[in-house]
Amino acid sequence: MGRLAKIHEPYEINVKNEWCKGCGICVGFCSRNVLAMNADGKAYAQHPEKCVGCNKCEIYCPDFAISLGGLTDGADRKDKVISR
Amino acid sequence: MGRLAKIHEPYEINVKNEWCKGCGICVGFCSRNVLAMNADGKAYAQHPEKCVGCNKCEIYCPDFAISLGGLTDGADRKDKVISR
Amino acid sequence: MWCSGCGNGLVTGSLLRAIENLDIDTSKIAIVSGIGCSSRAAGYLNFQTLHTTHGRALAFATGLKMVRPELTIFVIMGDGDAMAIGGNHFIHASRRNIDLNAIIFNNNIYGMTGGQASPLTPQGEKATTAPYGAERNFDIMKVAVATGATFAARATTYHLPLLDKLIEKGVKNKGFSVVEALTYCPVGYGKLNKKGDATAMLNWYKENSIPVEKCTTVDHEGKITVGIHHHQAAPEFVEEYTRRTQGVKR
Amino acid sequence: MWCSGCGNGLVTGSLLRAIENLDIDTSKIAIVSGIGCSSRAAGYLNFQTLHTTHGRALAFATGLKMVRPELTIFVIMGDGDAMAIGGNHFIHASRRNIDLNAIIFNNNIYGMTGGQASPLTPQGEKATTAPYGAERNFDIMKVAVATGATFAARATTYHLPLLDKLIEKGVKNKGFSVVEALTYCPVGYGKLNKKGDATAMLNWYKENSIPVEKCTTVDHEGKITVGIHHHQAAPEFVEEYTRRTQGVKR
Amino acid sequence: MNGRSEIRLSGSGGQGLILAAIILAEAVADEGGYVVQTQSYGPEARGGASKAEVITDVEEISYPKVGSPDFVLTMSENSYLKYGSDYKEDGILLVDTTFVKNVVSNGKNVVALPITRYAKEELGRDTVANIIALGILNGLANIVIHDTLKKAVLSRCPSGSEEINTKALELGLSLAKETRSTASRLA
Amino acid sequence: MNGRSEIRLSGSGGQGLILAAIILAEAVADEGGYVVQTQSYGPEARGGASKAEVITDVEEISYPKVGSPDFVLTMSENSYLKYGSDYKEDGILLVDTTFVKNVVSNGKNVVALPITRYAKEELGRDTVANIIALGILNGLANIVIHDTLKKAVLSRCPSGSEEINTKALELGLSLAKETRSTASRLA
Amino acid sequence: MGQIEKTRLFQGNEACVAGAIAAGANFYAGYPITPSTEIAELAARKLPETGGKFIQMEDEIGSMAAVIGASIGGAKSFTATSGPGFSLKQENIGYAMMAEIPCVIVNVQRLGPSTGIATAPAQGDIMQARWGTHGDHPVIAFAPSSVRETFDLTVKAFNLSEKLRQPVFILLDEIVGHMRENIHIPHQDELEIINREKPLPDQPYKPYDEEKEVSPLASFGEGFSYNITGLVHDEYGFPTTDSEKTKKLLSRLQRKIDNHLEEIILTEEFGMDDASLVVVSYGCTARSVRQAVKMARKNGLPVGFFRTATIWPFPYEKISAFADKTKTLLVPEMNMGQIFGEVERAVHGQARVVGLNRFDGEMITPDEILQKILEVI
Amino acid sequence: MGQIEKTRLFQGNEACVAGAIAAGANFYAGYPITPSTEIAELAARKLPETGGKFIQMEDEIGSMAAVIGASIGGAKSFTATSGPGFSLKQENIGYAMMAEIPCVIVNVQRLGPSTGIATAPAQGDIMQARWGTHGDHPVIAFAPSSVRETFDLTVKAFNLSEKLRQPVFILLDEIVGHMRENIHIPHQDELEIINREKPLPDQPYKPYDEEKEVSPLASFGEGFSYNITGLVHDEYGFPTTDSEKTKKLLSRLQRKIDNHLEEIILTEEFGMDDASLVVVSYGCTARSVRQAVKMARKNGLPVGFFRTATIWPFPYEKISAFADKTKTLLVPEMNMGQIFGEVERAVHGQARVVGLNRFDGEMITPDEILQKILEVI
Numbered sequence A, B: 001m002g003r004l005a006k007i008h009e010p011y012e013i014n015v016k017n018e019w020c021k022g023c024g025i026c027v028g029f030c031s032r033n034v035l036a037m038n039a040d041g042k043a044y045a046q047h048p049e050k051c052v053g054c055n056k057c058e059i060y061c062p063d064f065a066i067s068l069g070g071l072t073d074g075a076d077r078k079d080k081v082i083s084r
Numbered sequence C, D: 001m002w003c004s005g006c007g008n009g010l011v012t013g014s015l016l017r018a019i020e021n022l023d024i025d026t027s028k029i030a031i032v033s034g035i036g037c038s039s040r041a042a043g044y045l046n047f048q049t050l051h052t053t054h055g056r057a058l059a060f061a062t063g064l065k066m067v068r069p070e071l072t073i074f075v076i077m078g079d080g081d082a083m084a085i086g087g088n089h090f091i092h093a094s095r096r097n098i099d100l101n102a103i104i105f106n107n108n109i110y111g112m113t114g115g116q117a118s119p120l121t122p123q124g125e126k127a128t129t130a131p132y133g134a135e136r137n138f139d140i141m142k143v144a145v146a147t148g149a150t151f152a153a154r155a156t157t158y159h160l161p162l163l164d165k166l167i168e169k170g171v172k173n174k175g176f177s178v179v180e181a182l183t184y185c186p187v188g189y190g191k192l193n194k195k196g197d198a199t200a201m202l203n204w205y206k207e208n209s210i211p212v213e214k215c216t217t218v219d220h221e222g223k224i225t226v227g228i229h230h231h232q233a234a235p236e237f238v239e240e241y242t243r244r245t246q247g248v249k250r
Numbered sequence E, F: 001m002n003g004r005s006e007i008r009l010s011g012s013g014g015q016g017l018i019l020a021a022i023i024l025a026e027a028v029a030d031e032g033g034y035v036v037q038t039q040s041y042g043p044e045a046r047g048g049a050s051k052a053e054v055i056t057d058v059e060e061i062s063y064p065k066v067g068s069p070d071f072v073l074t075m076s077e078n079s080y081l082k083y084g085s086d087y088k089e090d091g092i093l094l095v096d097t098t099f100v101k102n103v104v105s106n107g108k109n110v111v112a113l114p115i116t117r118y119a120k121e122e123l124g125r126d127t128v129a130n131i132i133a134l135g136i137l138n139g140l141a142n143i144v145i146h147d148t149l150k151k152a153v154l155s156r157c158p159s160g161s162e163e164i165n166t167k168a169l170e171l172g173l174s175l176a177k178e179t180r181s182t183a184s185r186l187a
Numbered sequence G, H: 001m002g003q004i005e006k007t008r009l010f011q012g013n014e015a016c017v018a019g020a021i022a023a024g025a026n027f028y029a030g031y032p033i034t035p036s037t038e039i040a041e042l043a044a045r046k047l048p049e050t051g052g053k054f055i056q057m058e059d060e061i062g063s064m065a066a067v068i069g070a071s072i073g074g075a076k077s078f079t080a081t082s083g084p085g086f087s088l089k090q091e092n093i094g095y096a097m098m099a100e101i102p103c104v105i106v107n108v109q110r111l112g113p114s115t116g117i118a119t120a121p122a123q124g125d126i127m128q129a130r131w132g133t134h135g136d137h138p139v140i141a142f143a144p145s146s147v148r149e150t151f152d153l154t155v156k157a158f159n160l161s162e163k164l165r166q167p168v169f170i171l172l173d174e175i176v177g178h179m180r181e182n183i184h185i186p187h188q189d190e191l192e193i194i195n196r197e198k199p200l201p202d203q204p205y206k207p208y209d210e211e212k213e214v215s216p217l218a219s220f221g222e223g224f225s226y227n228i229t230g231l232v233h234d235e236y237g238f239p240t241t242d243s244e245k246t247k248k249l250l251s252r253l254q255r256k257i258d259n260h261l262e263e264i265i266l267t268e269e270f271g272m273d274d275a276s277l278v279v280v281s282y283g284c285t286a287r288s289v290r291q292a293v294k295m296a297r298k299n300g301l302p303v304g305f306f307r308t309a310t311i312w313p314f315p316y317e318k319i320s321a322f323a324d325k326t327k328t329l330l331v332p333e334m335n336m337g338q339i340f341g342e343v344e345r346a347v348h349g350q351a352r353v354v355g356l357n358r359f360d361g362e363m364i365t366p367d368e369i370l371q372k373i374l375e376v377i
């Protein structure tokens, strides 16, 4: 399914809390200011509506903790190959 | 004392028998056929009169066994630095 | 496993994407690693993984490759692992042109032991064992090429799509392939040298890199050259060995 | 000591002439060697001589040089000693640019143990451990340059006057100097590969060498390039260390 | 100070607990007591639950590890789970509620305070939470004279940070006093 | 062949003495005897005085080194000096006078022959001196049947050199016979 | 050894290679060193003849690593070296112990310490074989006394290595390694060859099952995803720092050897019944001892011969069993007294233990031993 | 330790560096490894302050080589490592033994074998320190139990090393290396510092004089032409294969240690007079033992405390001296029983020897020891 087909749907941004280490890279790299850190020091989508699905947050998260639903299967892939 | 000053004197070719291993390099490298191997397998000056003092035999002897008297002090130098 | 923000996860991600793109049967993939933060990746990946001794990953992998030429072997090493204690195995794997895919997680420091200098710590920078500044450093690309590697490439963790591609191309090269992945250690190197947090270190890479194709000299204005530095086919070691010994009577 | 006709004596002769020409106080000369036929030279020279373990001469010499910077240190190694087991110390001495004079007696074989392959045995040639032909070999000059040596030169035992001069120039270079002396082992390599006697092997060098200055590519028509391959100054390791730590309070 | 006393500071890496332990140990040494300081180095030292321990005594200390502590500080969920219950019957557990949400007393002494929140909110810098904790600890357990501890803190803190560290220590002391007076906080 | 018999072949490296020892040992093995063959590997193996030894016995051989030999061959000045005197009272010393100039008998059996000269002059190749020596040795000491030895020689010599090696062996045998008949050569 | 069968002249080092190949060895990685070099040279020549592979690595460390890597790929792999190389291999030997990777390591001992005398025989690395790498783990080491035994023990070494997933040492010495004897080499079908157990396909796989003494070992390339590490690990091979698991792992490593002592320990004895003095020996020295004891018994002396072909695990029990019936144990060794200490431990003060030591590069002669026997009996 | 003098908080590893510098150390070469890394880091920082030099080498082998090279240049040199690095250094350690080059090697022990658990304490390299390199030679090794003792024994290690031209080991463990204690560091002038003997100028120089126990050592650069080698050598340092010279050399190496046992062996004991059970310990374990023995004696049990700070040469005589007056010796160790074997040898069957072993990365507690005491007394 191409990216264009989804361009106007809001992106589903999933953060796996147990894996997020709060490094803030995703926040720093999201050019749309979609993401922010919560009080627990985990990333979350503060403004999901602004997301353009560029996928930067996913590939720059060093802990495989963030993924865009529907678009990619980053977290799934990880589940498959990351054994623990 | 320059080499020219000695050009017509016969060169003194010294072979230290204890050190000569009879490899034949000096014989092979002397372009004047001055040198030959004796029955004991050691080099000796068969035709010293033909020697032109090119010094090749001395520098190509891997065992420091041959030297040209007067001209160079190869064997002496060796005695100084080769400890045994 | 890794500290918050550590770039090792980024390189690991690239490796996984490259594997996915290459579409290799995972049972034909083996990951061999040394000792270091980066090498710990091996223990967390769902392949056949071999976590060896410090510096020796390539030598272990050499034995494995000889008896299992059908495997695609990734050899994951830190900069200290590959180029300090493991330097000899590196240059000889390179000389042999054995079909291994060396991925060097270069964070310019010994991460695991807490920030000591590595042969890749930039000259003059600080490390806990180089309180007055580090020695001269290697250029991995130069060492790889001069010793015989048939594929040598570099990308930073800022250039992840490039890194994916380079790993893929390295796998496709039948011979010794070196991919230097410039990662970063915010905790060791970063803190000591005041390089800021992970995001800052990534951005530093962005600003200080240049595609190697754009350079005439290899060290263009002090910038880091990224991309393929060398790619030239040569007979592969195990194939050569097999060829040479084929006729031997049984 | 050495077999009849062995080229090691020729290299030793060159070394002695170079020392004589340089006119260094012999009490300021130290010879450090590894293990191998060539390394045995150390035990026969009337200097301060240190015969170490196989492959480790440069590492011993590094410690010695650091505490005795005033010494002129020659590090005598065989090709196996320097480039097989000792490869890591070689590339790191080179990286550091420490002021040591490495003289590699390259006879393309392990002489002392009786003719096994070395990383300098030409590819495809025979050795007792390479009965079906040797692996790919190193080019010492390339490795030296890529790893940081500031002086790298090569001569064969046919080119003794050149060898004398190269050793001299290496000593004058303040930094890591590599002189590869191509010698020959009639007993091991020579016999196995039917290269004839010592004289024949010397003549082979004569016919198969070419001054590096005359080449455009480094491996000109498969000939051996002799002469200075690289000479470029860089700060020397011990001096740099001393400079960096000078200001440290006592 | 009398007899053997075992103190455990636990939390996650980067909270400055090793430094706090060293400061405490130096204060003890300054007063002429015997002291041993140890810490965990495992992988847990990177995130997870790490600990730094101090043992003080009036005579030479043989066994250098904490058996059952007299005082425990926990500054993370994990360390609370791991170290939050094995302290002595009459010991004290100090919990940083900034990180530990559900504190159970089990009938023993518990002091639950949002230490890191105080650090951030009242002093503007969460990195001095360790010093506040030290102040509370010493205020409650009287390990050394307050001024000795202050001297120890000042000798270890980077120049320029003397003021904020002093304030943190004092804040800790006053929190301890408050706690002592409001018995309700001691479960 | 009966009882333990100790044979030492000595000379300098490159004279083919190890090969000779192996051939002899193989011949012994072929006849069903026990045999042990050893050699010196020291630096002396490169020039100087090297040796190869063969011990034969009808029962299993324990100690594998030659104590005092029954038969010694010396093919160099150095090896003569080193090994030329410690053989058994009734043993035999075979000296290659091509290399050893001054031979003294000390009242024991000595056979002095210019073996290498024979090899060069009569067979045109000094490298078969070792085989001549073997022939002499076996001719004098009757260690194995001549044909067994011949078979062993042939199985070890490079193809193309069968003839010259056979001739060398025969020459050795005839020299031994000659020697036996001319007692003068046995001192 | 039957006299009916045709014998062939074999060098000790050669018999080692022949034994390895007979046992199924198909990979060798090594680095030349006197007096072991013939093993490398023969392996280089012979392995390809049976489809095996040889590599000369850049050093001994790499050799040991490659041997382990190849074994993980499913090969029966081995290496040979001498003292200096054995020292260098120690770190990776410890790895193979911890990760339980089968392989055979031959050390043809020469005179040490350090470079010592490369060509002189010695029995100086006996204790190093036991304790050379850091940390605790049991080892298996054989010391052949003859060329034929070198063949046999090499086969046995491979078998035990495969069966127990344990690196096994062969401690040759320059004498046995370099001597030639005419021996009968058994036919391949006379030999029992053991291969490592493999996991069942499509079953959950624990490479380090706590319940088992030895778990099956999947070769890389066979499709079992698991981890191998030199760190303390759990049943799946993943690192752990749990103290309970640590204890279980290290205890199991010890147990798997302890449970097979009878199979591993090989000794030989004669003249023990009436012996008031027993000479305990191994390796090349046992050859001189055999001759000396025979001489002694011919002269009517009540002397016994006890030889151990297995150095580690040491036959404490067997020695302790005869110690109280014996007055004196004589232990001749070509070192300063290494096994001497183990014999002392075994004897527990029940008999006097006397050493006879040479460490000058020469074999101990039967005469020396006989003289010592006369002196101490 | 006087209470009058001001104390300072020191880490064990830090005390080691302080001791080294106090002893005159001016060169360090090393390669980082947990739990020894602080020693390298401090040496890097501190040595230049007193004109010394530090180098991080490419690996442990190179580190050991550089340490020897620097010592030959006249420096007092040292290195620190842990198990894996200690294994790698073994070949060059043997070189230093053979060539008689003074230097100090610190091993901060962690749990092995192999990579084991990098951060967990152990006493697993005790036997490796004795037998880790090939060939025969004696060793000197200390195992401090406290931070202050780490300082003192480091000074002593340098002194003995210089005096005897012998590499000396310090076997720390993760506990002692990483713990901080407040200690009094003696003033420089309270310390006895020994420097190697130098040859007289313009005199014939024998670096390996057969007549002497230890010969003077000329530094390179001082104008004495001689040879140093790891081969067996003559009195001038030149290689020889002569068996007589070999024997003389190796015997002298042994003798020079044997002749100084009293000076080298340091032990501590209390409660021995009436002890029917003696607990023998060393290193960090001795701390738990001390507490346990005190508790036992408080409870009226006749238990003795015997600690050895010198592991090698082992105090066989001292132990054997009390063994016959004792019923049981208990040997708690954080390994599988290494010193246990040596105690058994020392005891010669005169008393029962019982081990108490943990090899799971945890310290043995005083309670465990006490319980065992109650069980076996």
Ligand SMILES: Cc1ncc(C[n+]2csc(CCOP(=O)(O)OP(=O)(O)O)c2C)c(N)n1
Pocket (backbone or CB within 6 Å): C035, C036, C037, C038, C039, C053, C054, C077, C078, C079, C080, C081, C082, C105, C107, C109, C110, C111, C112, C113, C118, H031, H032, H033, H034, H060, H084, H085, H088, H115
């Ligand atoms: C033989 C040996 N020496 C030293 C160590 C300690 N050690 C573990 S990892 C490491 C270096 C880590 O640096 P690098 O290879 O760059 O990996 P990183 O942690 O930075 O990813 C060292 C020195 C060891 N485990 N083994």
Ligand SMILES: Cc1ncc(C[n+]2csc(CCOP(=O)(O)OP(=O)(O)O)c2C)c(N)n1
Pocket (backbone or CB within 6 Å): D035, D036, D037, D038, D039, D053, D054, D077, D078, D079, D080, D081, D082, D105, D107, D109, D110, D111, D112, D113, D118, G031, G032, G033, G034, G060, G084, G085, G088, G115
């Ligand atoms: C650790 C170690 N491994 C192996 C050896 C055996 N050995 C001695 S010299 C040598 C190689 C000699 O070759 P090279 O270095 O080229 O010197 P050459 O004899 O050819 O001059 C080897 C492998 C050794 N002494 N030490």
Ligand code: SF4
Pocket (backbone or CB within 6 Å): A011, A013, A029, A030, A031, A032, A033, A034, A035, A050, A051, A052, A053, A054, A055, A056, A057, A058, A068
């Ligand atoms: S996909 Fe892009 S825009 Fe959306 S949250 Fe991630 S980085 Fe921001």
Ligand code: SF4
Pocket (backbone or CB within 6 Å): A015, A019, A020, A021, A022, A023, A024, A025, A026, A027, A042, A043, A060, A061, A062, A063, A064, A065, A066, C005
């Ligand atoms: S990049 Fe990943 S780990 Fe870092 S804050 Fe974002 S989600 Fe968390």
Ligand code: SF4
Pocket (backbone or CB within 6 Å): B011, B013, B029, B030, B031, B032, B033, B034, B035, B050, B051, B052, B053, B054, B055, B056, B057, B058, B068
């Ligand atoms: S000097 Fe020249 S001409 Fe004279 S003998 Fe020597 S090589 Fe021949």
Ligand code: SF4
Pocket (backbone or CB within 6 Å): B015, B019, B020, B021, B022, B023, B024, B025, B026, B027, B042, B043, B060, B061, B062, B063, B064, B065, B066, D005
């Ligand atoms: S070159 Fe030297 S060693 Fe060779 S034959 Fe001539 S003199 Fe003798």
Ligand code: SF4
Pocket (backbone or CB within 6 Å): C001, C002, C003, C004, C005, C006, C007, C008, C037, C038, C107, C111, C112, C184, C185, C186, C187, C188
């Ligand atoms: S220490 Fe550095 S390299 Fe290691 S995990 Fe942490 S950030 Fe990454």
Ligand code: SF4
Pocket (backbone or CB within 6 Å): D001, D002, D003, D005, D006, D007, D008, D037, D038, D107, D111, D112, D184, D185, D186, D187, D188
């Ligand atoms: S073996 Fe070769 S290198 Fe060694 S001395 Fe003989 S000829 Fe020279």
Ligand SMILES: [Mg+2]
Pocket (backbone or CB within 6 Å): C036, C078, C079, C080, C105, C106, C107, C108, C109, C110, C111, C118
């Ligand atoms: Mg790194």
Ligand SMILES: [Mg+2]
Pocket (backbone or CB within 6 Å): D036, D078, D079, D080, D105, D106, D107, D108, D109, D110, D111, D118
């Ligand atoms: Mg060579």
